[in-house]
Amino acid sequence: MKRFFNYMICVFALGSLLSCSKDNDNLTVDLTKYNPDITAQNDVDKWLTSNLVNPYNIETVYRFERNFTDVNRDISPVYLQQVEPMMNAVLTTYLQPYEKIGGKTFIKTYTPKQFVLYGSPSYNTNGSITLGTADNGRRIVLYELNSLDFNNPTAVKRPVRTIHHEFTHILNQNIVIPPAFEQISKADYTADWTGAANTAAVAKSLGFVSQYSRSSFGEDFAEMNAHLLVEGQVWFDNYCATTSPAAAAKLREKEKLVVSYFKDYYNIDYRALQAEVQRVLKEEYGATDPVDQTKTFKAYLIGNKVASFTFNPDASHYTTYGKSSSFQTVYDNYKNIMSTNGWAVQNIQLIFASATKLTFRCEFKTNAGAGPYYADYDFNLSVDYATGQTKFTKLLPEGSGTTYSNGAIASVKLGFETYILPYLTNRVFVASFFPTTMTASDPNFGKFGGFYVDGTTSNYFYGPIVLK
Numbered sequence: 001m002k003r004f005f006n007y008m009i010c011v012f013a014l015g016s017l018l019s020c021s022k023d024n025d026n027l028t029v030d031l032t033k034y035n036p037d038i039t040a041q042n043d044v045d046k047w048l049t050s051n052l053v054n055p056y057n058i059e060t061v062y063r064f065e066r067n068f069t070d071v072n073r074d075i076s077p078v079y080l081q082q083v084e085p086m087m088n089a090v091l092t093t094y095l096q097p098y099e100k101i102g103g104k105t106f107i108k109t110y111t112p113k114q115f116v117l118y119g120s121p122s123y124n125t126n127g128s129i130t131l132g133t134a135d136n137g138r139r140i141v142l143y144e145l146n147s148l149d150f151n152n153p154t155a156v157k158r159p160v161r162t163i164h165h166e167f168t169h170i171l172n173q174n175i176v177i178p179p180a181f182e183q184i185s186k187a188d189y190t191a192d193w194t195g196a197a198n199t200a201a202v203a204k205s206l207g208f209v210s211q212y213s214r215s216s217f218g219e220d221f222a223e224m225n226a227h228l229l230v231e232g233q234v235w236f237d238n239y240c241a242t243t244s245p246a247a248a249a250k251l252r253e254k255e256k257l258v259v260s261y262f263k264d265y266y267n268i269d270y271r272a273l274q275a276e277v278q279r280v281l282k283e284e285y286g287a288t289d290p291v292d293q294t295k296t297f298k299a300y301l302i303g304n305k306v307a308s309f310t311f312n313p314d315a316s317h318y319t320t321y322g323k324s325s326s327f328q329t330v331y332d333n334y335k336n337i338m339s340t341n342g343w344a345v346q347n348i349q350l351i352f353a354s355a356t357k358l359t360f361r362c363e364f365k366t367n368a369g370a371g372p373y374y375a376d377y378d379f380n381l382s383v384d385y386a387t388g389q390t391k392f393t394k395l396l397p398e399g400s401g402t403t404y405s406n407g408a409i410a411s412v413k414l415g416f417e418t419y420i421l422p423y424l425t426n427r428v429f430v431a432s433f434f435p436t437t438m439t440a441s442d443p444n445f446g447k448f449g450g451f452y453v454d455g456t457t458s459n460y461f462y463g464p465i466v467l468k
Helices: 002-019 043-056 080-102 104-110 153-174 179-184 200-205 217-230 233-241 245-266 270-285 297-302 316-321 325-340 402-408 410-425
Strands: 059-061 114-117 132-135 139-142 306-311 343-352 357-366 373-383 389-394 429-433 448-453 456-467
Touching (some): 043 080, 080 104, 080 270, 179 245, 217 245, 306 448, 325 410, 325 456, 343 410, 389 410
Parallel strands (some): 059 114
């Protein structure tokens, strides 16, 4: 109220100044241009009536009303120019998609009948801010709208996600969340979700889609639904692909229960609803899908989809796509020392036994042409879910058998330990498709995979991928 009071002083002062003027035309002041609590009908009111009141019986409260929020908090009114864009987003990204997929009866039965808009955030004592609330299934309150840029799709998604989150609570008030959902992460919910221990990374590692999800299973369900609908399936798949298998399994189980909840209890095709929300966000607000991290070499490795790849510098694809002079030097040195000891290297191969184990294999012959023979060396493989950073660690002991015997032959082992072993174990690599500049639209995208040295992209090795 202090801001409003000061503003009104300025208006009255202006009126007093104008009353001293001899120009009677200046005595007429349109207070609707100055008073944020205008009561006269305007173009915004007409738009709200046509698009929300008449078809959906939904009221929009944007003139400042203290009683719809915590009276102990300092909340500012929403700017008039933000009202129609915000409610248009409500209409196109929430009401119309649910109406199209769920039907008119569904949206008229369950939608809240009042939206209340505020300009500033609502600050909480724990340092967080409230972006929205749902009151008894009949009202949704939205905050922090004055700074919202409707030309920024990322910014638009934030209140839209809040709307879908709050509407989920309304649906859950009518039909409760299946008990199986709570059991997935029951041990990891915490009232202290804003605490320093609950970082975004920690929440993700425990199988939550956001930090706030950890506050309760009801918020977890609402956050899952809001993120799946507004951030989209590619985003969610990426989120699962860049965390641990255990966390991803929890997220996938939650996803499954969200999808079945809408179908079993409200007869809504969730995937159709998700596609409609995404269509609107892309067509009307310019949203785009992130790069699909499930179709990356690191995801293939983590998912145990790769059988092997082979490096043979004489192959034609290295003429087409190039090769690393740094790695070629390592390979040539290895090949030369093997040749000095009577062996002719044919190629080298990485064979992936699992997501965490691989075998480095050298195929070779005698210099006289007898063979081929194979020398195998086992490694532990560690691929970071988020960055693709990869570490190779020598696995000991080597094991037994004829292939290991070849690898253990002193004249064969010398070249491996002199050049290959230190190259692999003394560096951090990044798993990637090659060439790294190739886009997904290229027909050869995803056919070649390998590793480059982290921080030195010119030092790399790769080959054609064989999938399992």
